[in-house]
Amino acid sequence: MIRHDVAIVGGGCVGLSVAKHLAARTDLDVAVLEKEHHLADHQSGRNSGVLHPGFNYPPDSAKARYATEGTRRMKEYCAAHDVPCEELGVLVVAKTDREAAHLETLAERAEANGVAYELLDSRDEIREHEPHAVGRAALHAPEAASVDSQQYVYALAREVQGAGASLYTGHAVSRVERTDGGYRLATSNGDVEASYLVNAAGLHADTLAHQVGVGESYQIVPFRGEYYELAPERADLCRTMIYPTPDPDLPFLGVHYTRRTDGKVIVGPNAVLAFGREAYDNTDVNPVELGETLAYEGFRKLLASKTMLSVAWEELNKSYRKRKFTEASQRLVPEVRGADLTESYAGIRAQLVSDGGELVKDPLLIEREDAVHVLNAVSPGLTSSLPFGDHVAETLAAKV
Numbered sequence: 001m002i003r004h005d006v007a008i009v010g011g012g013c014v015g016l017s018v019a020k021h022l023a024a025r026t027d028l029d030v031a032v033l034e035k036e037h038h039l040a041d042h043q044s045g046r047n048s049g050v051l052h053p054g055f056n057y058p059p060d061s062a063k064a065r066y067a068t069e070g071t072r073r074m075k076e077y078c079a080a081h082d083v084p085c086e087e088l089g090v091l092v093v094a095k096t097d098r099e100a101a102h103l104e105t106l107a108e109r110a111e112a113n114g115v116a117y118e119l120l121d122s123r124d125e126i127r128e129h130e131p132h133a134v135g136r137a138a139l140h141a142p143e144a145a146s147v148d149s150q151q152y153v154y155a156l157a158r159e160v161q162g163a164g165a166s167l168y169t170g171h172a173v174s175r176v177e178r179t180d181g182g183y184r185l186a187t188s189n190g191d192v193e194a195s196y197l198v199n200a201a202g203l204h205a206d207t208l209a210h211q212v213g214v215g216e217s218y219q220i221v222p223f224r225g226e227y228y229e230l231a232p233e234r235a236d237l238c239r240t241m242i243y244p245t246p247d248p249d250l251p252f253l254g255v256h257y258t259r260r261t262d263g264k265v266i267v268g269p270n271a272v273l274a275f276g277r278e279a280y281d282n283t284d285v286n287p288v289e290l291g292e293t294l295a296y297e298g299f300r301k302l303l304a305s306k307t308m309l310s311v312a313w314e315e316l317n318k319s320y321r322k323r324k325f326t327e328a329s330q331r332l333v334p335e336v337r338g339a340d341l342t343e344s345y346a347g348i349r350a351q352l353v354s355d356g357g358e359l360v361k362d363p364l365l366i367e368r369e370d371a372v373h374v375l376n377a378v379s380p381g382l383t384s385s386l387p388f389g390d391h392v393a394e395t396l397a398a399k400v
């Protein structure tokens with residue numbers, strides 16, 4: 001039986017950031033338990049890799065605070081640890097009057113959150129930044145950056161191990177139980193005991209939390225995001241990052257263009273219900289997990305909304321019909337053709353849904369006297385990971 005002061009379940013950017021900050025704040029003996037044999041296999045390594053500087057979030061919100069501070073801290077971190085990170089800037093394009101009006105709101109938020117921006121109100125100004133993007137207005141935010149999220153996770157892991165924490169890969173936690181002195185975790189590689197628990201298990205965080213009676217009025221619903229990439233000879237269609245104006249009524253941003261640090265331009269993601277928490281291919285089905293989602297009253301209430309149903313239908317079409325995905329891509333860059341797009345990777349968002357049918361849009365921690373459960377490390381969770389992990393570590397350290 002292995003014993004540590006703190007067991008952190010999940011070696012993604014959140015769990016590792018918590019471990020990093022616990023090592024800096026305390027002399028606790030910390031272990032990170034990761035079910036995979038490699039790191040960054042799930043959300044932290046299957047995302048757009050964009051540092052969102054915080055123009056999109058209401059002032060004083062947790063997301064705004066974490067995104068602005070997270071962007072700054074992560075750029076410093078990447079520079080110090082040789083993680084590829086390029087400050088390319090993002091162009092948020094408005095196509096309609098309604099979207100142009102919403103750009104004003106984004107500009108106000110940028111102003112209030114201290115994020116640099118410029119409003120562009122002609123096609124020529126848009127062209128100066130992105131010659132192939134078409135819109136009636138745009139907001140340019142120069143501080144947005146592209147980062148190699150997998151290398152970031154590995155850099156965190158090296159730092160955490162260097163600071164004396166234990167990292168156990170290949171340790172899938174199947175059962176969490178309370179004991180007199182804390183917790184016993186049954187793993188695929190033997191039991192682990194700890195006085196304190198941090199649950200940062202991403203797509204499975206709700207399952208573990210429910211085992212100890214925490215967060216029972218929520219369930220994670222997995223939404224897959226699929227990417228295409230531009231053929232190398234067409235990658236100049238996007239110099240930096242081209243985004244649509246977000247629709248405040250919808251949970252996920254539409255298809256967008258991101259230049260990665262390796263020079264590839266990825267297009268996507270869409271947002272389609274995944275038929276399993278790790279169902280990365282649109283033919284993958286995990287019948288048990290799909291059944292749990294379909295039986296969940298929160299999910300059924302969510303789908304009862306006409307808007308959500310029509311969004312779900314559109315997104316499903318983009319997943320199974322390339323022509324639909326291409327059309328969505330052409331909205332921002334009309335020159336893109338189906339032949340320019342080849343299938344790339346997919347990621348799955350751990351979207352928390354409440355029993356009432358609400359998509360939980362803010363980060364959610366649930367505390368117990370000897371535990372912190374991270375139930376919703378929602379996007380921009382990569383951008384936010386340093387200040388967010390710092391906050392979780394501070395919260396746990398206060399319990400010791």
Ligand SMILES: Cc1cc2nc3c(=O)[nH]c(=O)nc-3n(C[C@H](O)[C@H](O)[C@H](O)COP(=O)(O)OP(=O)(O)OC[C@H]3O[C@@H](n4cnc5c(N)ncnc54)[C@H](O)[C@@H]3O)c2cc1C
Nearest residue numbers: 010012014035044047048050173202225347380381382383
């Ligand atoms: C398609 C997509 C695009 C995104 N784009 C961006 C972006 O551009 N910018 C941004 O800031 N954010 C983005 N995000 C969000 C960001 O990726 C996540 O918020 C963040 O990675 C969450 O990190 P995590 O550590 O909580 O989760 P994860 O990376 O999923 O880590 C959880 C870890 O726990 C492990 N685990 C799970 N269950 C167990 C168990 N029982 N036992 C042991 N280990 C377990 C998993 O294997 C995993 O490694 C995106 C997300 C997706 C899916």
